[in-house]
Amino acid sequence: MTTTSSAPIRYLDSADVARLCADLPIVDLVHETLLAVGRGEAGVTPEAALRWTTTAGDPARSLILPAWTGDNYGCKIINASLGNHRYGLPRAAGLIVLNDPETAQPVCVMEGGRISALRTAGVSMAAVRALRGREGVESVAFLGCGRQAGVHHELLTSLFPAVGEFWLYDHDAARAEEFADAVRAADPRVAVTVVAHAREAVERAGLTIAVTTTTKPYVELDWLPAGSIFVNVSLDDAAESLLLGCEHLFVDDWDLVVADEHRLLGALARAGLVSGPGEPAPNGGRAVDADLPGLLRGSAPRPIGEHDRTVVNPFGMGVHDIALAAAVHARAIDTGRGIPLPR
Structure with missing residues (x-):
């Protein structure tokens, strides 16, 4: 037009x-x-x-x-x-x-x-669907229970019908309880539990979605159960041990990650500990498996094993x-x- x-x-x-x-x-x-x-x-x-x-x-x-x-x-x-x-x-x-x-x-x-909220949640769901299919998600943890959690839940429930339990954490306990009520109202059949510590939620879920406002990484590799997915939406939740030690790491746009001066993954790249998709892994570090277009095309270089832990780091693309x-x-x-x- x-x-x-x-x-x-x-x-x-x-x-x-x-x-x-x-x-x-x-x-x-x-x-x-x-x-x-x-x-x-x-x-x-x-x-x-x-x-x-x-x-x-x-x-x-x-x-x-x-x-x-x-x-x-x-x-x-x-x-x-x-x-x-x-x-x-x-x-x-x-x-x-x-x-x-x-x-x-x-x-x-x-x-x-x-x-903006819908596209953010849409990227998360597109990545998880590519990794697990529609029936492969049964338990979900939310770290952060604000607006982004609500929109992610909105898309998730229509896309993954097998989800039967939610584990919720927020530093504001009242906000977590309010979100729990909304999740129960949307589907009374699901089990919803508010926990006092973030680790309690992550350890119990096959999919964790981090939607917080933190600026200090805190989710360590040993928090994630075998075979689980961690979607690092708010970008500062995953600690160095998780980003470097997970079996698979996917990003939406590597150039945006590297150019950013505020997030941990970009800092690790500039420190020579993380290389981009298709590049050799640095000594003592790791390479990103693929970007999300590659994941959706099915061209990730390595198959994801049953017990592999996967991190999706969606920087956010306009x-x-x-x-x-x-x-x-x-x-x-x-x-x-x-x-x-x-x-």
Whole structure:
């Protein structure tokens, strides 16, 4: 679609986005986008980051993630402050801007929090589905019980029907109990247990999903039971022993991991302890098995044994935000949703 400079910009608020996201095949869209990245038909450019400390002493940041997939071009602006819970606000919120592929004119601006959460959970679920299939997940641990846990649970329950038990940990016990009530309400047949320590949850689960705000790695290799998967969504939960000692390690984009100066896996790479997919393992270290496009294509170099422990480290790629936003925008055009904004 090509627009003229005088055409209005379509704005989609959070309610519009939520309605238009309903019933979208999120995991399949993420899966196809990862494969497109692997074929060179989608990708990202370097992101920009602005970080500061609020007057209350909380870490805050604003990220701008440009990306493209097919003939869809745009960027996500996602902001976060760790102190937002005191104001009754979600930790993260933002906007997604889509551009006309011919004129480069902005054509749509939409609230980005819901899409950002969905694409994050969608990447996790696409990776786990590739590793275990639909019937291979029976017990799940959540480290962190906030918004991301809720969205991961939302996608997980529709994708993995064999899940029968959940183990929940959050440093805020009240938040863990609130999430436990929501999980039970969604499916009274499942067993839900809130534990006092993160290790108790990890040791009991075949799949652990870490969605915390920690900046200090703490999950050690010996916490994981044989044959389990650890999805390192929040990126700082997995300790060095886990990243270096797990039998299999997958990332979404190795270049993004290495360029980041704040997360442990990038630091290990710069220290010469971790090499990228397809590279020889360094002395005393390990290589990443494959990126997620390779995993989804079935081209990982080594089979995953029954007792192998696997870590998925999804740094986060703005290309998924653009893919989902493009699907939402198409629905908005078809249904006439949105507010026209004059230029």
